[in-house]
Amino acid sequence: MFSLALLAIAGYTATNIDNLFVLLAFLAEAGDERRRVIAGQYAGSLALIVGSMLLAALLKHLPAGYVGLLGILPIGVGLGKAWERFGPVNAQQEETARTGTGPRASSGPASSGHSASAPDAAKAANQASQPAPTTPPPARRTSSWWTIACVAVANGSDNLAVYVPLYASHSHSEGAFISLVFIVMIGLWCAGAVWLVEHPLLGAPIRRHGTALLPLILVIIGVAVIAQNDTLRIVFGL
DSSP, X not given: OHHXXXXXXXXXXXXXXXXXXXXXXXXXXXXXXXXXXXHHXXXXXXXXXXXXXXXXXXXXXXXXXXXXGGGHHHHHHHHHHHHHHHSHHHHHHHHHHHHOXXXXXXXXXXXXXXXXXXXXXXXXXXXXXXXXXOOOOOOOOOOOHHHHHHHHHHTOHHHHHHHHHHHHTSOHHHHXXXXXXXXXXXXXXXXXXXXXXXXXXXXXXXXXHXXXXXXXXXXXXXXXXXXXXXXXXXXXXX
């Protein structure tokens, strides 16, 4: 069970790296109303888990060994994300961001060759010394819990690509254990996101290193699904 728990933790972590930053944005927007964000995250994640279990139940009727072919899904997603992360397009964008220069600042009134008159200067100084009128800040509208849940589901294609093979390649009791690990991970994910909101400087290292490790984790999960079902021997005779 320990290895299965590690596999479930790796699967959840790998497929929710991108969603973590969406969750951070919602938490920053919500302010003190973070319960709504956490409720929406739980609702969306549970919908993905239930959907994955239903799809896996349908796919379990496949002949022995063919279930392992579902491991191609996380491998394909991982290779696609590796291309996005390390491909030539992303490398060119990083090079442009590193060597590019910002727009040249326009020259101010002092360099235009015309000096302001004394009355105009005195008027401007008088206006600057007066306190600016204060207006009450507009009321901030936060996203509803169902909006956050819909975003989590819409961003869950990676989750389905990993969850379905995990459920389909394990027994019902093991699938229940995987679901329990996922539910615990949702709570830990939300708690970590709340902590990161209070320490925003830590988000950049996670974004940089997390996206770099994501393809490798997805490929490992796909290979594990194929190996657990003995697919290479049963289907391909290897």
